[in-house]
Amino acid sequence: MTLLRITLQIMRRISFLFLLTFFLTGCSSEHFLGSSQVLEVHSLGPEQLLLPCDYKTIASMPSSGTEGELWATDIPLEALENGNFDSGQILRMQVLWIPASGKTPLASTSTNITIMQIIISGDATGVYVGAGYGWPSGSPEKGLTIHMEDATIELQSSTDNFSDLLTPATMVGSIHAPANTTLARKLAAYAERYSKN
Numbered sequence: 001m002t003l004l005r006i007t008l009q010i011m012r013r014i015s016f017l018f019l020l021t022f023f024l025t026g027c028s029s030e031h032f033l034g035s036s037q038v039l040e041v042h043s044l045g046p047e048q049l050l051l052p053c054d055y056k057t058i059a060s061m062p063s064s065g066t067e068g069e070l071w072a073t074d075i076p077l078e079a080l081e082n083g084n085f086d087s088g089q090i091l092r093m094q095v096l097w098i099p100a101s102g103k104t105p106l107a108s109t110s111t112n113i114t115i116m117q118i119i120i121s122g123d124a125t126g127v128y129v130g131a132g133y134g135w136p137s138g139s140p141e142k143g144l145t146i147h148m149e150d151a152t153i154e155l156q157s158s159t160d161n162f163s164d165l166l167t168p169a170t171m172v173g174s175i176h177a178p179a180n181t182t183l184a185r186k187l188a189a190y191a192e193r194y195s196k197n
Contacts, residue, residue, distance in 0.1 A: 037173040037174060038052065038053070038054065038173050038175075039055075039148065039171065039172070039173035039175045040052055040053060040171070040172060040173050041053065041153065041169050041170070041171050042169060042170050042172065043165065043167075043168075044169055044170065045165070045168065045169075047165060049166065051089075051119075051166065051169075053072070053089065053171075054074055055072035055073060055074050055089070055091065055175070056073075056074055057074075057076075057077060057183070058070065058071070058072040058175065058176070058177040058178065059071050059072075059177055059178060059179070059180035059181075059183035059184040059187065060140040060143060060144035060177035061179070061180070061181040061184035062140045062181070066094045066095055067095040067098055067136065067140070068094075068136075068140025068141075069092060069093065069140065069184070070094075070095075070140075070144050070175065070177040070184075071177070071184040071187035071188060072089075072090070072091040072175065072177065073088065073089060073090045073091070073187055073190070074089050075088035075090070075120075077186070080190045081190075085120075086121075086122060087119075087120055087121045087122065088120050089117060089118065089120070090117070090120075090190060090191045090194065091115070091116070091117050091118075092115070092117075092187075092188070093113055093114070093146055094114045095134070095136045095144070096111070096112045096113065096114065098136055099112065099133075111132060111133060112136075113132055113133065113136075113151060114129075114130075115128075115129065115131060115151055115171060116129050116191070116195075117129075117130075117171075118191055118194055118195050119166075120194060121162070121163075123159070123161065124158070124159050124161045124162040124163070125158060125159050125162060125194055125195070126158040126159075126162040126164060127156050127157045128153045128154060128155055128167075128169070129153065129154070129156040130151055130152045130154060130171065131152070132149060132152060132170075132171065133148075133149045133150075133151070134147060134151070135149070138176075139179075140179060141179055142179050143176065143177065143178045143179050144179070145174065145175070145176040145177075146175055147173070147174040148171050148172055148173060148174070148175075149172065150170045150171075150172055151171040151172070152168065152170055152171075153166075153167075153168075153169050153170070153171055154166075154167040154168050154169065155167045157195075
């Protein structure tokens with residue numbers, strides 16, 4: 001009986017340690033408690049619109065003065081080049097600093113990610129900017145994942161014919177960018193072109 005009790009106690013401790021390890025690992029990963037949600041913009045205005053950020057082209061790159069940046073678009077690159085598209089988005093997220101327990105703030109009221117989102121609809125363009133708290137993982141040199149916690153964005157500038165249906169808005173969810181400095185720089189150049197319209 002003593003041997004059986006000892007064996008059961010050991011098995012319980014192993015099970016407890018396994019569960020503890022599972023939850024601690026899960027808390028630090030992007031897939032814990034539904035945080036693998038796709039990036040979305042939620043309007044807080046009267047119409048409560050939802051803008052999905054379903055980007056097909058995404059890239060990360062190192063950036064001087066920051067911990068890296070992520071670029072994304074749902075517009076095909078060829079269409080961005082020749083301007084032959086009806087609507088779409090270009091997104092830039094910059095990581096200002098990486099959250100570290102005991103060294104940096106770990107509160108959602110802190111700001112460690114800046115956002116610029118260009119929305120193009122026909123011949124109208126709006127540039128939204130904002131910031132918020134995010135959990136980056138990986139690196140811009142190997143692939144960067146960001147999980148956003150209710151970042152605030154609002155319209156900064158637009159063409160005269162642009163209709164702002166989002167401001168004020170929040171951005172939540174996760175996005176992953178494979179490392180590709182060449183592609184990220186190309187998207188940055190397109191963003192500069194369209195943000196001047």
